[in-house]
Each structure stands twice: as C-alpha cells, then as structure tokens.
Amino acid sequence: MRDGNTLFYWWEPENYEFGVDKVPLLFPVYNxxxxxxxxxxxxxxxxxxxxxxxxxxxxxxxxxxxxxxxxxxxxxxxxxxxxxxxxxxxxxxxxxxxxxxxxxxxxxxxxxxxxxxxRAWIPTTCDAGSGLVDAGGQYLLSRGDDAVGCSTCSSGRFSEPLLDGQGFIYRCAMCPPGTYQEFANQVGCNDCALGRFANETGATACSLCPLGTFADQEGRTSCASCGDNTWTTMDLALVSNEGSSDGGGRWIEVRGATSKDFCVCVEGRHFWQGQCELCLQGTTCLGPTSLRIDPGFFAFPEHPGNVFRCFGLEQRCQGGPPGSCAAGRSNQSLACAQCLPGFQAQADGQCRECAAADFAIVFGLCLLGVVFVGCLHASLIAEEKFASHGSQHGSLLNVALGLSQLVTCAQVFGVMRRLRIPWEASSWFMGEPFSLLLLTSEFLSLDALVYSFSSIQCVLPSSAVEEYLAGASLLPLAFVLSLILVHSAYISWRRSGLRLDSLAKTCGSFSMLFMISILSSILEPFYCNLHPNGDRTMQSRHDVLCNFRAEHLEICLAAIALSTVPIAFLSICVRIIVFDLPKRIQRADVGFVNACSFLVLRYRPGVEAFAVIVLLRNILVTLSPLITSQAGSLLLLCTCLYITFCGVAFWQPWRTKLATYTDLVMHAGSLLVLDMGKFYAPAAEDGYTLMIICIVASGIMLVWGTVVVLWAARHRFLK
Incomplete structure (x- = not known):
C-alpha cells in the first residue's frame, strides 16, 4: 500500500496491525x-x-x-x-x-x-428546591445505594439541607404539622395563618378552624375550643336596610376564628356568668350576648335567664330589658307583683297613687255584704214561717234552689280557671266565649268581691302571710259579722229570743253554698303556677315561691290549721245525716230539724244523704287543681261531675222537678266546657303520668261496674 500510493481514510484511535505514516489530506472547500x-x-x-x-x-x-x-x-x-x-x-x-x-x-x-x-460522573449533590429520589422517583431522606438522582420537591414538601459523610446535600422533607407549602421547588414551609391549622404532615394548605374553635397563634396544629356544644363562633356582619340611612347588624356563624373574641353562644342561648344559658320561654335572644324579656314575662336584672311568667294580669310586665315593670310597680318584687308603697293596682297592670275613692270602695263592698247576708237570712226566716204554717211557696223555692245551683256552677268554673287552660291561645270564635264565661263566674262565686278588698292595702300594707290570712278569713268573718249584725237587728225588731236555730240554719246554708270558694281560699298556698324556669309561685300571691320555705312554709302551716274548719263542717254534716237526724225526727225535735234544714229542705225525703255526696263532690272539685298533671286534674274534675250528674239523673234528689232539670243542664254545660278545654290543654304529659291516669280511670270504672252488678244481684235475691 505504501508503494502503490493508495488514498484512504483513517480513524483514531486506530486498531491496525501495521504501521502507517499518516499524512493529513486537505480537500478543497465544499462545493x-x-x-x-x-x-x-x-x-x-x-x-x-x-x-x-x-x-x-x-x-x-x-x-x-x-x-x-x-x-x-x-x-x-x-x-x-x-x-x-x-x-x-x-x-x-x-x-x-x-x-x-x-x-x-x-x-x-x-x-x-x-x-x-x-455512576461516578452523576452528581448526587441536589440543588436547593430539590431532593434525593430513587429509581422509582420516590423521595429519599438519606443518601444511599437507592439514591439515583434528584427531583424537584413537590407541594407539601420542602428542600431540607442534609450533611452526611459524603458531603452536603438536600432532601425533600414533608412539612411538619402546623405548616404548609402549596408550591413545588421550595426551600421551606409556611406557618398556618391565624384562624387556620394543619394537624398532619405534608399539608398543601391549612384548614379553617371549625365552628366553636379558634386559632389565635400562627402555626397551630389544632384549634382551641370555645367550650362545649353550647358555644360557636360568630361575627357581627353589617347589613344595610333599604329605606334607612343607618345599617343594621346581624350575627352570622364564621369559621376560621382568629381569637377568643369570636366565641359566643349558639342560637337560642345567651352568655351569663361564663356559661351559655338557654333562652327560656318568654325571652328573645338579641344575638349571642344579651336577651330581651317578652311582654308578660319577668326576670331580675341580676339573673336575666331566670324567667318568670306574669300570671293573672300580664300587663304588669311590659317586657324589654330584664327588670322592666309597668308604671308604679316595684321591680324588686318577683314578677312585678307588688305596687310601690302608697300605690294601688289597676286593671291595665299599672299602679296609681291611693286616693280617697279607695276607702269608699271598701266601705261600699262592706255595705253590699251586709245587704246580701241580710237578704239571705231574711229569706231563710221567711221560708221557715211558710213551713210552720204548712205551706211552701213553690216559685220561691225554685228561685232559691236555682240560685244556689247557679252559684255552685260559678264556683266550679272558678276552679276550672285555676287549671290554666290556654283558652286565649285558640281562635277568638272558639276560645274567647269560654274565657268570658269563666271570667264572669268570678262575680257569682264572690272571688271578685274578695279581690276587690285589695284596696285596703293603701292604708294597711301587709306581708304575704298577713295577706293570706286576710283573704282566707275575709269571706267567713265578713259573713259572721254581717249575720250577727242583721240577726241582732231582727231580734230587736221582733223582740224575740236569740233564735240560735235560725243562726245555725243561715250559717249552714252559707257554708254549703260557698264551700268551694271558702276551701279554695284556704288552699291558696297549694295552688301554684309553673314558670318557664321550673319554679312555682302561688296563684294568689305571685311573688311567693312554692318551695315550703320562709313565708310559704308559714302560709302552709296556717292553711293546715284553717282547713280543720271545713273538715269539721263535713264531719258534722255526715253525723247529722247518718246518725242524729233520724233520731231527732222520731223525737219530733222541731228546733233541731229547723237548724239542719240547710241539709234536708233542698232534697226529697229519703234522699237527704245526697247533700253529703254534693258536699264531698265540692271538696274533691276544689282539690283537683292540686294535682300537678293537668290531665289528672281534668280527670278528677270530670269524674266528680259525671258521678253527681248520673246520681241526679237516677235518684232525682231535688225537691222540685225544675230544680232537677236545672241541675242536669248545669252539669251538662260544665262538662261541655271541660270537654272543650281538653282540646286546648297542652299535650306535654309524660308517659308515666298518663299510665297512672289510665289505671285510675280503669279502676274507677271497674269498681263502679262491680258495685252496680252486686247491688242488682242482691236486690234480685232479696225478692
């Protein structure tokens, strides 16, 4: 090849087996x-x-x-x-x-x-913002055989510097709790802002604190709690009202509270003494911090959540801020019950200053009582004279019997009013007539007369105990004094003896006629109203709590002592009817029979015992409001009226048929009112109470049926 001048290319590095002298060959420029x-x-x-x-x-x-x-x-x-x-x-x-x-x-x-x-060529020292990864792209926390390179740190991680035996390097560590990182390729994590938290590692964002919690520091891993489930977090948002120059505020629940100042009570509660108290019936929560008392309710300023209902005359409690009362009333008395010293209560709920007319009212009422007792005593004496001459005026007897039945019916209506059936809550067409009927009954049962004597407070302010004693004994004492005055005038005019039999007859007739009113006035400390806060107060004295303490205990002891009088009267009547009267009739004791005529003259011969049944009925009717369950009270009241209704229809005990028919009509009317009242009675009885009521009612029906069957069987066998 050397001798042949051969042209060839060579490459470096060469792998030829022979030696060649290489000479670079330069070509012309590319054409x-x-x-x-x-x-x-x-x-x-x-x-x-x-x-x-x-x-x-x-x-x-x-x-x-x-x-x-x-x-x-x-x-x-x-x-x-x-x-x-x-x-x-x-x-x-x-x-x-x-x-x-x-x-x-x-x-x-x-x-x-x-x-x-x-592998030695590949750098394993990562840049800031990246970190070690393995072949699968998973982040590594240390450099080892698995580390093949670096990768950008994802969101939720940060590039953390690491110094090991091989030198300085970065690794992608997860953001610790309380921090977050929403971007990739970052060298650090950010603390959670106020009102936010992150309770896990690797957070890409912080969560808002839920309702009822707050975070008042940055970097919180959890939110501080406001309290139990009665707390929440709210903020006062300003909203503009159309047509108004100023804006109003509205409380709205917010998440992400940044301080404890956002902690407030949930809707339906208000803040009081470090706790969230319920806004009871009769209050309106003004946001989470304060409340307003509704008209007809009362609360002391120092205990705004302790709400009382203003029973009776609701206008005396005007509502508004706690402690608000009508003009002239003392807000230091419970439920605005008392007037200021020197003031007299009015029908509109306010109190006015005492005037000379108040004393004239008291004098007029006293005079009216004397006239009433005089008429009653004179009518009984006239009836006695007619009977002594062998004649008895039928029309006068019917009038007297009808009047006594009407007064008794009015007293039963007065007991119905104590049951607090919410007639006013119904429509006017249905509920208002019954309310007016019950209100009218006060005048026939002499309750209005007793209440009218409250004018004497203008000169003789009394304590609760003194007022109770005056109210319980006012009617009997006024009657006795008036009777003594009238009878003294009568014997002076007739120039006769004392006639104790006439006095006994008039006293007995008065006691039989007004037994319900007299016994109700004695049992006043046990007639109580239930308030929204769970407390009970007397129906006649709204500022006395029914707790058997202090004044209420004294009143209860006085009531127990006074209750011996009607019990003694009932015992005397039973003894007269069962034991004494048959013997005295055989002896022809005219004076005794005349003195006891209030028991026997109203009924036919042979059924005089019905007077005791009516007397027992009246006592049970008076006791019915003492049952705490309204359903139980209605059951007892209806049962008493149904029993006497059936007794009147079966035995016809009244001396005249007209009186019998009148009594049946009044029974039917009373039962109709009670049946209508059941529809308005609140259905808030617990199951245990209703079960007891059903058992008692079933027992009464069973006993009554058994007695009737046994009586019929005995009557059949005796024949």
Whole structure:
C-alpha cells in the first residue's frame, strides 16, 4: 500500500496491525453545485461545529457543570467501544444508519458493564428546591445505594439541607404539622395563618378552624375550643336596610376564628356568668350576648335567664330589658307583683297613687255584704214561717234552689280557671266565649268581691302571710259579722229570743253554698303556677315561691290549721245525716230539724244523704287543681261531675222537678266546657303520668261496674 500510493481514510484511535505514516489530506472547500452533479472532489458538506460555553454555568446549572467536569473517556475506553462495534459487524470507517440497533445495543452493554465508571460522573449533590429520589422517583431522606438522582420537591414538601459523610446535600422533607407549602421547588414551609391549622404532615394548605374553635397563634396544629356544644363562633356582619340611612347588624356563624373574641353562644342561648344559658320561654335572644324579656314575662336584672311568667294580669310586665315593670310597680318584687308603697293596682297592670275613692270602695263592698247576708237570712226566716204554717211557696223555692245551683256552677268554673287552660291561645270564635264565661263566674262565686278588698292595702300594707290570712278569713268573718249584725237587728225588731236555730240554719246554708270558694281560699298556698324556669309561685300571691320555705312554709302551716274548719263542717254534716237526724225526727225535735234544714229542705225525703255526696263532690272539685298533671286534674274534675250528674239523673234528689232539670243542664254545660278545654290543654304529659291516669280511670270504672252488678244481684235475691 505504501508503494502503490493508495488514498484512504483513517480513524483514531486506530486498531491496525501495521504501521502507517499518516499524512493529513486537505480537500478543497465544499462545493454544493459539484456535489449536486456527483462530483465529490471537494470536502464533504459542513456539519455543525460549535462550542457550548457559559459564563456562569456552575451557578446556573451546578449539576450539569459537575457532570461535565467528571466526564472522562480515555483512549482505551474508545478502543474498547470500537472493538465491540467491530464484533457487531460495523467497521471502523463505517457509518451506522439511524435504524441500526447495533450501536445502541453496544452502548447499553457498555453501560451495564461500566456502571462503576459512569455512576461516578452523576452528581448526587441536589440543588436547593430539590431532593434525593430513587429509581422509582420516590423521595429519599438519606443518601444511599437507592439514591439515583434528584427531583424537584413537590407541594407539601420542602428542600431540607442534609450533611452526611459524603458531603452536603438536600432532601425533600414533608412539612411538619402546623405548616404548609402549596408550591413545588421550595426551600421551606409556611406557618398556618391565624384562624387556620394543619394537624398532619405534608399539608398543601391549612384548614379553617371549625365552628366553636379558634386559632389565635400562627402555626397551630389544632384549634382551641370555645367550650362545649353550647358555644360557636360568630361575627357581627353589617347589613344595610333599604329605606334607612343607618345599617343594621346581624350575627352570622364564621369559621376560621382568629381569637377568643369570636366565641359566643349558639342560637337560642345567651352568655351569663361564663356559661351559655338557654333562652327560656318568654325571652328573645338579641344575638349571642344579651336577651330581651317578652311582654308578660319577668326576670331580675341580676339573673336575666331566670324567667318568670306574669300570671293573672300580664300587663304588669311590659317586657324589654330584664327588670322592666309597668308604671308604679316595684321591680324588686318577683314578677312585678307588688305596687310601690302608697300605690294601688289597676286593671291595665299599672299602679296609681291611693286616693280617697279607695276607702269608699271598701266601705261600699262592706255595705253590699251586709245587704246580701241580710237578704239571705231574711229569706231563710221567711221560708221557715211558710213551713210552720204548712205551706211552701213553690216559685220561691225554685228561685232559691236555682240560685244556689247557679252559684255552685260559678264556683266550679272558678276552679276550672285555676287549671290554666290556654283558652286565649285558640281562635277568638272558639276560645274567647269560654274565657268570658269563666271570667264572669268570678262575680257569682264572690272571688271578685274578695279581690276587690285589695284596696285596703293603701292604708294597711301587709306581708304575704298577713295577706293570706286576710283573704282566707275575709269571706267567713265578713259573713259572721254581717249575720250577727242583721240577726241582732231582727231580734230587736221582733223582740224575740236569740233564735240560735235560725243562726245555725243561715250559717249552714252559707257554708254549703260557698264551700268551694271558702276551701279554695284556704288552699291558696297549694295552688301554684309553673314558670318557664321550673319554679312555682302561688296563684294568689305571685311573688311567693312554692318551695315550703320562709313565708310559704308559714302560709302552709296556717292553711293546715284553717282547713280543720271545713273538715269539721263535713264531719258534722255526715253525723247529722247518718246518725242524729233520724233520731231527732222520731223525737219530733222541731228546733233541731229547723237548724239542719240547710241539709234536708233542698232534697226529697229519703234522699237527704245526697247533700253529703254534693258536699264531698265540692271538696274533691276544689282539690283537683292540686294535682300537678293537668290531665289528672281534668280527670278528677270530670269524674266528680259525671258521678253527681248520673246520681241526679237516677235518684232525682231535688225537691222540685225544675230544680232537677236545672241541675242536669248545669252539669251538662260544665262538662261541655271541660270537654272543650281538653282540646286546648297542652299535650306535654309524660308517659308515666298518663299510665297512672289510665289505671285510675280503669279502676274507677271497674269498681263502679262491680258495685252496680252486686247491688242488682242482691236486690234480685232479696225478692
């Protein structure tokens, strides 16, 4: 080849087995037109020859700079690659095509066999914002055999510097609780802002504090609680009202509270003495911090959540801020019950200053009582005279019996009013007539007369005990004094003896007629109203709590002592009817029979015992409001009326048929009112109470049926 002047190309590094003196051959500059016609005498088409430089490569791409810096291929390595290609069929001067796999297979084989060589070229010192990863792209916390490179830290992580035995490096650590990172390629995490928290690692965002909690510091892992489930977080939002120049405020619940100042009570509660108290019936919560008392209710300013209902005259409690009362009333008295000293209660709920007319009212009422007792005593004396002459005026008897039945019915209506059936809550057409009927009954049962004597408070202010004693004994004492006065005038005019039998007859008639009113006035400390706060107060004295303490205990003891009077009267009546009257009739004791005529003259001969039944009925009717369950009270009241209704229909005990029919009509009317009242009674009875009521009612029916069957059987066998 040396002697033949042969032209050839050579490659470096060479792998020839013979020595050749290589002389560079320079071709003319590439001529595209000659190459186009196939003349390739000029140099090959020029390829891209450039030098990649960077003025600050190490700062801009430190890992690339490290890779280039460590890259090193010796001549021996290149010769080894050429040998691999030669073995694969590619000569040293050959050019592999783009689709030839030989070169790529050879390269892969070399990579596999020379891993220890090229792995040293790859930089494992990650940049800030990135961290170590393994072959699967999973982040690593330490540099080891699994680390193959670096990757940008994702959101929820940050690039944390690490110094180990091989040098300084970065790893992608998760953001700790209380911090977050929403962006990738970051070198740190941000603390959660006020009102937010992050309780897990790797948070990409912080959560808002839920209702009832707050975060008043940055970087919180949890939110502080306002309290139990009675607390929430609210803010006062300003809302503009149309047509108004100023704006209003509205409390709305908010999440993400930033301080404890957002902690307020949930809707339906108000803040009082560090706790969230319920807004009871009769109050309106003005936002979570304060409340307003509704009209007809009362609360002391020092205990605004302790709400009382103003029973009776609701207008005396005007509502508004706690402690508000009508004009002239003392807000130091419970439920505005008392007027200020020197003031007198009015029908509109206010109190006015006492005037001379108040004393005239008291005097007029006293005079009216004397006239009433005089008429009653005179009518009984006249009836006695007619009976002594062997005649009895039927019309006068019917009037007297009808009047007594009407007064008794009015007293039963008065007891119904104590049951507090909410007639006013119904429609006017249904409820208002019954309310007016019950209100009218006060005048027939003398309750209005007793209440009218409250004018005496203008000159004699009394305590609760003194007022009770006056109310309980007012009617009997007024009657006794009036009777003594009238009877004294009568015996002076007639110039006769004392006539104690007439006095006994009038006293007995009065006691029989007004037994319900007298016993009701004695049992006043046990008639109580239930308030929204769970307390009970007397129906007649609204500022006395029914707790058997202090004044209420004294009143109860006085009531127990006074109750011996009607009990003694009942015992006397039973003794007279069962034992004494038959014997005295046999002896023809006219004086005794005349004194006891209030028991026997109203009923037919042979059924005088019905007077005791009516007396027992009246006592049970008076006791019915003492049952705490309204359903139980209605049951007892209806049972008493049904029993006497059936008794009147069966035995017809009244002396005249007209009186019997009148009594049946009044019974039916009373039962109708009670049946209507059941529809308005609140259905808030517990199951245990209703079960007891059903058992008692079933027992009464069973006993009554058994008695009737036994009586019928006995009557049949006696025949």
């Amino acid at each position: 595209a037109s000659e190459w186009a016609v196939g003349n390739q005498r000029t140099d090959q088409p020029p390829g891209y020859v450039g030098k990649l430089v960077s003025s600050n490569l190490q700062a801009k791409a430190p890992r690339v700079h490290t890779l280039i810096e460590r890259f090193s291929l010796s001549t021996g390595m290149l010769e080894e690659l050429n040998q691999l290609l030669s073995l694969s069929g590619i000569s040293a001067g050959g050019t592999p095509t783009a689709g030839d796999d030989v070169v790529y297979r050879a390269a892969c084989d070399w990579v596999r066999s020379s891993e220890s060589l090229w």
